Amino acid sequence: MLTDDGKHLYVSWDEYHLLTERLALKVAASGWEFDQILCLARGGLRPGDVLSRVFDKPLAIMSTSSYRDEGGTLQGRLDMAKYITMPKGELAGRVLLVDDLADSGVTLKAVVERLRGIPAIKELRSAVIWTKGVSCYTPDYFVELLPTSPWIHQPFEEYDNLRPDGLARKFAV
DSSP states (O other): OBOTTSSEEEOOHHHHHHHHHHHHHHHHHHTOOOSEEEEEETTTHHHHHHHHHHHTOOEEEEEEEEEEETTTTEEEEEEEOSSOBOSSSOSOEEEEEEOSEESSSHHHHHHHHHHHTOTTEEEEEEEEEEEETTOSOOOSEEEEEETTOOEEEOGGGGGSSOOHHHHHHHHOO
């Protein structure tokens, strides 16, 4: 649900799952056949997992991080993992890069540039749930374009400040 001021978008688990399924349908409707999925952790883990299952393709993971300060709301320096984790083989052929959103676009643009330097990757396309109007990178596939570039409050953020003692209180009798 987008707030009246257009600055915040609140997403429930049900909405998140439906948007992820719509993303899968957009990729399928394009007719593009790919060999592997590479998701960016952490935001791309959930949609990457779903797309991996729906398309029955292997899932590779690359860890990236730029939102660390002020409870994960302030973008800082982009860190990219040196290695990509995969169950077997190497990242090669036609690769679908999956993340949750193109926010500033800096992360996706940097990862795409890095991946284009891998000779074994023959074709690379990207897919996200949301693309913000301020993004410097436009993915090949996205479900929603957000021209006002609101802050997206995703359902799993409830865990950002929840610690084991908080969970214990939740289940205390």
